[in-house]
Amino acid sequence: MGYPTNYQMGRIAYSPWRGTINIIKDNMENNLNKKDRDSIEIGLIIVSVVLLVAFIIFMVVNPETTINGINDFFWKMISVFGPIIEVFTFATFIIAIYLGCGKYGKVRLGDCKPEYSTFSYIAMMLLASLASAALYWSFTEWAFYYENPGLGMEAHSTQALESSLGYQFFHWGMTNQAMYTIMGVAIAYGVYVRKVPSFQTSAVCSAMMGEKVKGKSAIGKVIDFCVIFGILGGLSSSLGLAVPLASGGIKQLFGVEATPAIQIGIIVVIALVYTFTSYLGTNKGMKVISNGAAILCVAFLLYVLFAGPTTFILRNIVNSFGHMIQELPRMSLFTDPVENTGFAESWTIYFQAFYLNYVAMMGIFIAKISKGRTIRQVAVATILGISAGGWFLFGVDGSFSIKTFLDGSADVVGLVNSGVGDAAIYSILEVLPLGATLLPVVILLLIVGFVAPSMDSAALALAETVTKRGTPKMAMRIFWCVLLAVIPMCIILSGSGFDAIKQLAIIISVPFLIIVIGMEIGLFKWLRHDSRSGLHKTNIELQEKEDKEEFEKESKGAA
Template sequence: MDQNVPGGDRLDRRVFFPSLIVIASVIVPLFLFPESGPAAVNAAFAFATGQFGWLYLAAGLGAVVFLIGLACSRFGNVRLGGPDDAPEFSYFSWVAMIFCGGIGIAIVNWAWVEPIYYLQGPPFGVEPMSPAAAEWALTYGQFHWGLTPWAIYCLPSIPIAYSMFVRRNPGVRLSVAAGGVLGRHVDSWVGVLLDSVVVFGVVGGVGTSLGLAVPLVSRLVGGQFGIEPSLGLDLTILAIWTAIFGGSVWFGLSKGIKILSDTNVVLAILLLAFTFIIGPKIFIVNGWVNSLGQMTSSFIHMSTWTDPVGGSSFWRDWTVFYWAWWIAYAPMMGLFVARISRGRTIRELIVAELIWGSLGCWVFFAIWGGYALNLQVSGTLDVAAILSAEGIPATVQAILGTMPLSGLVTLVFIALCFIFLATTLDSAAYVLASVTSRKLSGYQEPKRSLRMAWALILAAVGIVLIQLGGLKPVQTSTIVVALPLIPVLVIMCISLLRWLRQDFGADENLRHLVAKRPGARAD
């Protein structure tokens, strides 16, 4: 099959317009029925997490077990591409794009404050604000942003990349990657519906990320320059964001998204290093070592804890919520990571996401979370009181204010916020353009005009939702989508295994796609 499908980058109206209908079917009722609409969404979310919370937990643990088994099997040697396909990006840039595309602005918010939430409401019946609660506060931050989330992200990446680069199936979509099970139904209404739901999940997810980011950056910018919060300030910030990620999407993977991701990682490392140097170094290191040890020894318990007798809601409010959130984002990450992973082996991809992705998040929580927790337990700053009274933006502002050169640090942090979210938004726009292209191959980029169209749609959704206060219901409805996505992910795993057994059931068929660079001898 030719690497470039003629006309493959053209708009596919079968997916594009149903996707817009799905988005409108959720957002419009929220506008028309501002009271009953959100109530219905919240009821659906309560049902999904309340009745099927155990399923989200099982899916998370199952993803970890499946990927570790796949990496350790002989199929881990399969290269995602032909025998002459070398990796498209350097290892650093590849990992940087994976991390920045998957985490975005969320970790910039939550790494500071999430341990404080756990300190105030710890799991397992631990007394709030106690030393034991402080230990679990750091541990659960590592758990909720570690192996399981990255396993959920990685799960769809492999069958999608396999479909694109080994099977050379035209179409950068979840439905195509499930072709080993769906068969001829890939091009039917079943496939169109699946891809339309994926588009809604991406738009809803990144739209709410904008809603999370704008209040934080507005608060910080206003504090630095003495500007009162206003609609004008919010729109200015959104315009800057749109310009950054729109330009990145315009230039494509190599000249736009790659450069922005590399810059993002370097800036994050500098700010983390500064926080560690000026912060309580021994407390941070001891807290990280202790939390990793506690998480490792309790991983299975934390992954399956439902407290059926005690009736605690901690596992639903946090773990189930997070697992649902990661599952909702998984299609976007799967499509994006698959597209940038040509020439990598299955084992390399699993290691990059599970090991490097987890390690990146752990560093954020160890340093920023440890710094904030030390402020609280040492009595330097009552972080918990500020968080309860004024929310996350004010809390982050107060924490940054305790640092030397706080004004300069805040400016650097604002820049990091802009770039971090932009790396998620440009990845999302690129994925949306790919999904709504006709039969795009893994060797083609979606049409530039389509990439820009989705960039503008994402910006418009963010603006409208912020002004109408519909962010929380859309975020919640996005997470509800995660429930039907669980069987879809299972289907994709079955599809992958069927293809692997068909293509590489015999050892001799595996020799030309072993874990060697092109031109190397296959042992």
Template sequence: MTPAATGRPSATERSSATGRPSAEPAVLVPSIAIAGLFAAAFLASPEETGVWAQSVNAAIGTNFSWLYLAFGMVALGFCLWLAFGPHGNVKLGGADEPVEFSTPHWVAMMFTAGIGAGTVAWGFGEPIYYLETPPLGIAPHSSEAYEWGHMYPMLHWGIIPWAFYALPAVPIAYTLYVERARFLRIGEASAAALPRFGHSTWKVVIDVFIVLGIIAGTTTSLGIGVPLVSALLAELTGLQDSIPVKVAVLTVWVLLFGASTLRGLKRGIQKLADFNMVLAILLLLVILVVGPTLFILKMIVNSLGLMADNFFHTNLWTDPIGQTGFTETWTVFYWGWWIAFAAFVGLFIARISRGRTIRQLVLGTIGWGSLGTLTYMSITGAFALHLELNNVLPLSDILRDSGLYAVTAAIAGHLPFGNLSLVFFIVLCIVFYATTMDSAAFVAACVCSKNLRASQEPQLRMRLAWISVLFLMTLGVTLSGSLSAVQSLTVIGSLPVIPILIVMSVSLVRRLNARRAE
């Protein structure tokens, strides 16, 4: 078979991989150019560009909501087949090769690089949105609205999102650690399913779209995180929540990202991830112990039952008759966010999963990842609903008048220990988002590199360059002042990633079958 058919590097590629890691212009130049155009558009005309992004997002939601929902279930099914099928015991590395990171470190990095940062922004506020505009024709602020308002965040941050991440992680890890590919690139993991004609070009196109998806997804995360931290600082200090404060927050983040980048993967991202896991666990313990413990536990158990009973219905609900827009506004947005992040997080998970089996990678990603996000969203969501239900804080009014960030700031200010809790929550947000941005820059630099072995890290200057791009993109989105524009960006970036993930899956199956036939 030809190298293109097997997905293995050609002789030319192998010979070119003997040098030192360097930039791959074919991927880097168009990626930087396209991302730069978007950044320039947002900086030059933030409001107009935001309106354009929302219109494109609306068109995608209207025409492709069925695709996003169906793909979520297919991704989960494929991952379960990988874990429990004939290839589950395939080791991602040599027969005697130990795991590179211990399970606690592995879980911490996976969680904080994945969707951990988003939980901080949405954990308190998302259930309040669903009280106002509940799904399935439920009356706003009814008992059912409270129950479904608590369950839906657990659905949006649970099993399906982590299946999106496990899906690309396996083919990437297999390519790196079983086939010993010399390229830490997404296109290489898709090679066995690509046509022979224009084989190298297709791989470059895939890598460019993956990088753009990474930038779109990360910009969405940071575009939500910057105004959140700004609102928290305003709550703490009494300062006006203004654009200069937001820019200052973003600048501090970039400096922190840069410091982490200089320390590398093991000393930088790992340390941030471990520190952040401790902060998140402490926050949840405070809420659970000092807050309405019994109410929180009852809501969690109730929502688990509600989610189990309606798993297929809610994950495939396109709302074809009522057309309320709930599916497009929420589920499609979240699925788009996770899909845009999928290759980024998948490559990162693959990079830290050397020595594990396919079954361990899949079940660890979905199991540990879901456990972390479900725990966080269920505890914070129940706490927020309790405050609203018992008229402790008028969260619905705050949401209508001031938006998501004000809700989170109000609840953070209401936590025990007063301003100390606010400071704690601000630090939690900053470190969570620092880990996300650092990981995104790391992976974007990997995809834009050549001669990069699995054990190596990309050039420092390339990682810093991508941090600069993320800074400009986030600054532009922040200036638009629209949460909808921020959400739209990630859906736009996610659509071309869906066929890429399908190609990666087909490529993996072909490689696994070829391995069994040998």
């Protein structure tokens, strides 16, 4: 008979899974009081976790069939929907700019002052968005564009090398971050202005359609399931990417090879940190570690800048930024129809689809920390704030990496082609003073500092997704913190790799194209209606009054 098909494994109606789900659900409900049962989506939690576990088991039992099947379907999907995803991303970027610069920019999300300083606000969003992936790719991504460039450039050419960092700026920059702007503003406006009782994506969508947020339709449940699976799959692979980079640092410092025990230990340490920050709460936990990680990262980058080839780094950053600005429309809509090299599918569209995978998580998190902010402030922070932080990181690390390659100090391209990008990073750092001793320690600290806020925000978004109303219970956040660590542990022990679950998470997240478009339409309907009703006038007048009082207070202090 063979193993069950993917379709059979995923069907709730399949009797063994249905029985298991019902038993677990009954046990969980018996251990919760009535108030908690009414506010938590127990069924959604069980279905999501059981299906994810089923997939991991199936992948472990039959790895080749699972991985090849998902890989084939993933690239076919990217090929078919790629142009649509590109147009959607570029259009969303334009809409987000209008949202921030237009007449609705002054609208405040909530009737209070911002809860966090501008530095903390951007630092939390930046680190939640970038995670450990940005730290890894900041040194190595340019090498892929040098080997296989886009826009019809010749491989290994001067043009390909000079444009490589510009492409990296683009992929991690404004157009993709604009998705977070739309999602964050839509959810924040729904909760703080329209008084939707939950941060659930489905709840905000229901309210936009004029429905009362009480029960939940089948579509709403599917939306929340996609959110949960996308976050668990995407963030688990992100944590998995941190493991080889951290293992390389440990090997550099102590000469210890990366065994499964070492890898599991790394995940446990990181998990303990982000679980503790989650337990402390956003203000005492995530804000503190985000501020600390941001300061340490800036110090590290300044050290690389001034201890390394300062002039080359600065010139390359400026040149790369100019290349990105000049080619932004073409990069955004490049499909390579004639040469068909696969660059657009492998990089630009892949990045855009991966950002779609994170859009719900980041939207919920941005909404949570944006109370009291104006729509313009959210747009500037997401489109420019996150992008500028990434440009500084990629600009310094990437330019220094390119210079070591040009000088022959580090064989970056060769090591990357050999599949040991983490070794390339530490060989690059060895060129600097203290590069073999202190800097690997800094990298290890940055890994924790980058991953913890991302995982903390993921746990928060997951807890909000299964909470119908009110603030999620701390136990629920801890539950998701633990699960986010257990999944990559299981994958490492199975030896299956993270590509399959990451690709599946992206596949499931593609429907967010429709969801984000629907939320864009719903948001502007809300804004137009509330503007005509006079709600925005009161909101803006209150903001201007508080801004005036703040200015007068600062003026008196200066005098």
